[in-house]
Amino acid sequence: MPATALPPDASTVVVTDRGAAQRRARDRALFGNFYRRELTTRYLGSLSGFAWALVHPLALLAVYHFVFTSVFRTSGFEGKSFLAFVAVALWPWLAAQEALQRGTVSLSSYAGLIRKVAFPHELVVYASIAATLTLQFGGYVAVLLVLRAFGEPLHLEGLLLAIPLWIVMAVAITGLALALASLQVFIRDVEHVLMPILMILMYLTPILYPLTLVPPDLRPWVAVNPFGWLVGRLRDALLDGRLAMQVDDLIALAVAVLMLAGGRWMFRRLSPHFEDFL
């Protein structure tokens, strides 16, 4: 069932131009086209785009390292060096942040298509998120390898758990992006409000510090952050080599699936009216 069909009960639209299998093939081909376009225009098309995608997180990492170790003189957390501790968590956060910000505005660059051609609009958001996350995951692996080469004590077999963790993150981020992108069509401030909110959230997530440093009475508030679960498990896997599944993992998966379902529901309600506002 295409996302643009079936508005409220007052009207019915029946289209029998091609079977469901053909429609899925068409959607896959479209997704591939959009995905390749996102990669080329954003990253591979220009040298600066590609460089920036990697330089930005690396520069941030270096700055935090400088500030925390040279200025604050922290000596690492939980027996791990500051660099490894933060890199494992900061990189996925920055990836999620970029995916959300780009995903929110992704529909506007396809405004012409949306106004003139019938296609499932959510493919645009999927392609945007996929382009960001696949590239950033590649960067993540590269950074981990570099850190390991520099002698940081990383358990690279933790990547086995990191991959499904990133997938769960992708699912949740996609749900959020669908909701935000559909809202953005009507209310252009969403992207501007998102930036400061994300910055604040980053400091409220145990990325630059371990959860254990948070005062006990405030700890539940910080712990409830789902991204906190993600960074915790990533650290378990890559810093400690603990790969076993936990109950929390299933809860997190359920939360991510719910977020995706919620985002899709909202997107489908609003999608038939994009043409009027884009």
Place this chain on the structure above:
Amino acid sequence: MSAPLLRLAGVGKDYAKVETRGGRMRLVVDLLRGHEAADVFRALDGVSLELARGESLGLIGENGAGKSTLLKIIAGVIPPTRGTLMVNGRVGALLELGSGFHPDYTGAANIDLAAALLGLTPDEIDDKRDEIIAFADLGDHLDDPIKHYSSGMVVRLGFAVATALAPDILITDEVLAVGDESFQKKCVAWMERYLDSGGTLLLCSHSMYHVQKLCQRALWLKDGRPVREGASAPVTQAYLAYHEEKSQGAKAPMSGVAAAAAGVYAIQSLAVDPGETASQGASLTVRGEVYSPDGRAPVVLIGIVRADGTPVYGVATDMDQVQPTRLGADRFAFDLAFAALPLLPGKYFIRAHALDPEGVRLFDNVERELTITGTTRELGMVRLAHRWNGDEGAGR
């Protein structure tokens, strides 16, 4: 008889009227709760039509009448607010310029994108790519971004992709207006081949010539509502007549009684036989009575004008040295007959004027409407008898 390719029943489309950000937020909340917006603009209302395989329909109407909205609904770009829409085949739509194109992408890349959007599988695209490139005839420009193309080039590319799809229903929207002569000829020739091989066409155009040439039926939309639907000749003629009247300004027939009370020569009655409608080539009689305050026979002038006031023919009794027939002390009758009226189809007014016996001053003006019906595609107001020389067997 197979099911129709396209059926609309009571289709309507409302657009929410929101300007402020607060209004938009309220709209979002309404939509999420499953309600439609409160304050709406009715772009379309009550449109029903059926299109079977091999039929062709022209969509006509003024700007803002809702034609593009209707085509977007049929193409699936937007959903209708009311009514049912049933589409039973592949729709190839060429809506506005550069549909399915991204301005930063090259022509070649846009072929891939547009074809993917139209539902072609990558294999199908590979097969058709040469055909598309040949039809578009863009040469090296294929590697330039579309934003550098002229509008004619964009349309050529769009049409090339849409035609390669071989859709069950082809919808095209005023696209024939762009593009140079040779492209338009290529387009029309392709469309005629497509129709001959059983294709179904939905054409939206401001050119009544194209609608009459390519479409069997026509639907006239005004302010979002259907005004008239039927065979393309009468609907397009009615539409043209409406426009001519609009530019002229409506002229209500004047009453002769009021003029008579003022003591001037006045047309008392005017009747046109066969009536308000006549077919092309039929005979026409104009009869009436005229009042004369001083008992002398006035001059009667009968004129035929087009709906916009362009005069076609006018003749007065004194030009032919006749006088109206005396009926009484101050009443006269006139009777003017045309044997085989060569007027071409369209809307006209028959005007009767009363002049003084010297034929100098005009005192009255009474009008009757006359619509000439016919299926000819000849142009102009009057049919001139003619013969094509050269092929003796095909003379008229």
